[in-house]
Amino acid sequence: xxxxxxxxxxxxxxxxxxxxxxxxxxxxxxxxxxxxxxxxxxxxxxxxxxxxxxxxxxxxxxxxxxxxxxxxxxxxxxxxxxxxxxxxxxxxxxxxxxxxxxxxxxxxxxxxxxxxxxxxxxxxxxxxxxxxxxxxxxxxxxxxxxxxxxxxxxxxxxxxxxxxxxxxxxxxxxxxxxxxxxxxxxxxxxxxxxxxxxxxxxxxxxxxxxxxxxxxxxxxxxxxxxxxxxxxxxxxxxxxxxxxxxxxxxxxxxxxxxxxxxxxxxxxxxxxxxxxxxxxxxxxxxxxxxxxxxxxxxxxxxxxxxxxxxxxxxxxxxxxxxxxxxxxxxxxxxxxxxxxxxxxxxxxxxxxxxxxxxxxxxxxxxxxxxxxxxxxxxxxxxxxxxxxx
Amino acid sequence: xxxxxxxxxxxxxxxxxxxxxxxxxxxxxxxxxxxxxxxxxxxxxxxxxxxxxxxxxxxxxxxxxxxxxxxxxxxxxxxxxxxxxxxxxxxxxxxxxxxxxxxxxxxxxxxxxxxxxxxxxxxxxxxxxxxxxxxxxx
Ligand SMILES: [Zn+2]
Numbered sequence: 001x002x003x004x005x006x007x008x009x010x011x012x013x014x015x016x017x018x019x020x021x022x023x024x025x026x027x028x029x030x031x032x033x034x035x036x037x038x039x040x041x042x043x044x045x046x047x048x049x050x051x052x053x054x055x056x057x058x059x060x061x062x063x064x065x066x067x068x069x070x071x072x073x074x075x076x077x078x079x080x081x082x083x084x085x086x087x088x089x090x091x092x093x094x095x096x097x098x099x100x101x102x103x104x105x106x107x108x109x110x111x112x113x114x115x116x117x118x119x120x121x122x123x124x125x126x127x128x129x130x131x132x133x134x135x136x137x138x139x140x141x142x143x144x145x146x147x148x149x150x151x152x153x154x155x156x157x158x159x160x161x162x163x164x165x166x167x168x169x170x171x172x173x174x175x176x177x178x179x180x181x182x183x184x185x186x187x188x189x190x191x192x193x194x195x196x197x198x199x200x201x202x203x204x205x206x207x208x209x210x211x212x213x214x215x216x217x218x219x220x221x222x223x224x225x226x227x228x229x230x231x232x233x234x235x236x237x238x239x240x241x242x243x244x245x246x247x248x249x250x251x252x253x254x255x256x257x258x259x260x261x262x263x264x265x266x267x268x269x270x271x272x273x274x275x276x277x278x279x280x281x282x283x284x285x286x287x288x289x290x291x292x293x294x295x296x297x298x299x300x301x302x303x304x305x306x307x308x309x310x311x312x313x314x315x316x317x318x319x320x321x322x323x324x325x326x327x328x329x330x331x332x333x334x335x336x337x338x339x340x341x342x343x344x345x346x347x348x349x350x351x352x353x354x355x356x357x358x359x360x361x362x363x364x365x366x367x368x369x370x371x372x373x374x375x376x377x378x379x380x381x382x383x384x385x386x387x388x389x
Numbered sequence: 390x391x392x393x394x395x396x397x398x399x400x401x402x403x404x405x406x407x408x409x410x411x412x413x414x415x416x417x418x419x420x421x422x423x424x425x426x427x428x429x430x431x432x433x434x435x436x437x438x439x440x441x442x443x444x445x446x447x448x449x450x451x452x453x454x455x456x457x458x459x460x461x462x463x464x465x466x467x468x469x470x471x472x473x474x475x476x477x478x479x480x481x482x483x484x485x486x487x488x489x490x491x492x493x494x495x496x497x498x499x500x501x502x503x504x505x506x507x508x509x510x511x512x513x514x515x516x517x518x519x520x521x522x523x524x525x526x527x
Binding site for chain 2: 128129130135137139141142143144148151153155156201204251254259
């Protein structure tokens with residue numbers, strides 16, 4: 001039982017589990033905690049889930065400076081992962097930690113996120129490197145933020161399938177129904193299509209309620225082997241990392257191979273399904289990183305939950321809403337819950353909560369959760385399949 | 390100074406920006422695998438470094454677009470404005486702004502033909518776009 005197999009592979013692998021998972025005490029608007037403080041605060045809470053102290057940690061990962069994280073947490077890790085490909089980096093950290101734990105490079109790995117996205121406490125000014133491909137060929141054209149870059153491929157998608165702007169509004173409407181059950185969500189109001197369509201225009205066809213708010217927050221995960229976990233004093237049953245996948249496609253949305261489908265979604269999810277030995281039919285609960293309302297449309301199709309061009313109708317039908325067949329983004333998503341800038345950690349946290357049975361918007365009987373991240377505005381993707389032990 | 394962001398050309402892209410200064414659009418071309426964009430010193434498919442630069446027609450179609458209501462650096466007084474993706478006739482895709490049409494969603498559509506013109510910004514010539522046949526410049 002404490003093992004998993006990869007199709008076509010004779011090896012059996014040791015089971016890796018999440019024994020700690022927590023967000024920072026406060027999320028949303030947190031003007032008196034630094035980015036590092038948000039990360040460390042959440043790490044201590046996550047360690048507490050497993051009765052662990054910093055001295056028990058020998059591996060760390062994060063998108064902040066890992067040496068600073070090591071110093072501040074008070075550990076001297078023999079495994080450190082500073083992979084940063086944008087908001088899905090934490091999915092990649094989970095994948096790398098699984099490999100490190102299986103190979104004996106580390107025994108207890110803490111993956112940390114902290115970002116003062118809104119208040120910018122203890123955060124460097126946002127700088128752009130104008131020598132990169134994006135700096136030379138995208139950024140000079142009045143791109144004020146992700147809302148005017150990540151969103152650009154959307155019209156190609158809507159045009160291809162003969163859809164109008166309300167395809168985006170329905171994503172926000174569906175997720176607002178989950179957010180209404182989440183006391184920590186920044187946006188908690190149940191929305192109608194009219195509410196969304198009448199909200200402030202940001203970047204046509206995107207209204208403000210189809211764009212993530214910018215917030216402050218932190219979150220951490222503690223991973224170890226199932227064998228070690230068995231000897232720990234755990235607050236919650238371990239959550240198994242059943243499969244993972246990642247793909248780095250490139251620089252960003254204008255460089256996508258296909259504006260209507262994201263290769264890194266397709267390939268990272270396929271590898272996660274394969275390594276978990278599961279198909280879409282095995283998934284009870286889904287998180288798709290949604291910085292903007294078009295991303296779940298791409299995700300549902302690229303992961304194979306629906307056919308091409310069908311995602312909007314699927315969401316509109318209520319299938320992803322409370323009571324639907326495929327509960328998706330049950331924390332309200334980045335659109336409603338919180339979006340610090342690199343949201344992936346919060347998608348993972350909700351996946352863990354649903355497997356533990358502790359989400360404020362708990363879906364009954366969740367045994368498996370698929371968590372799909374995107375980073376760098378259609379630049380990279382990471383996928384993690386979680387299941388009960 | 391316009392206050393707008395400027396590309397920082399690198400040795401890999403030097404010829405691209407030298408050619409735009411002549412109001413021309415050029416990119417590296419591999420005999421085996423075709424256009425290489427963004428420009429670099431090798432073909433990402435076959436790794437050849439023996440390829441030539443070729444001129445493109447400057448004609449293309451709108452592949453996707455947004456109308457942003459929040460201006461980027463130096464663009465604050467121009468909102469709302471188009472940011473578009475152009476699929477060039479020859480294949481590569483470029484980002485740019487669209488001029489010469491009313492700034493309304495109904496004024497453009499995916500597939501609409503456009504042509505390049507060049508904006509001189511603080512010493513650098515940037516490819517920009519207008520409807521095919523239009524004489525608009527900025
Ligand atoms: Zn080649």
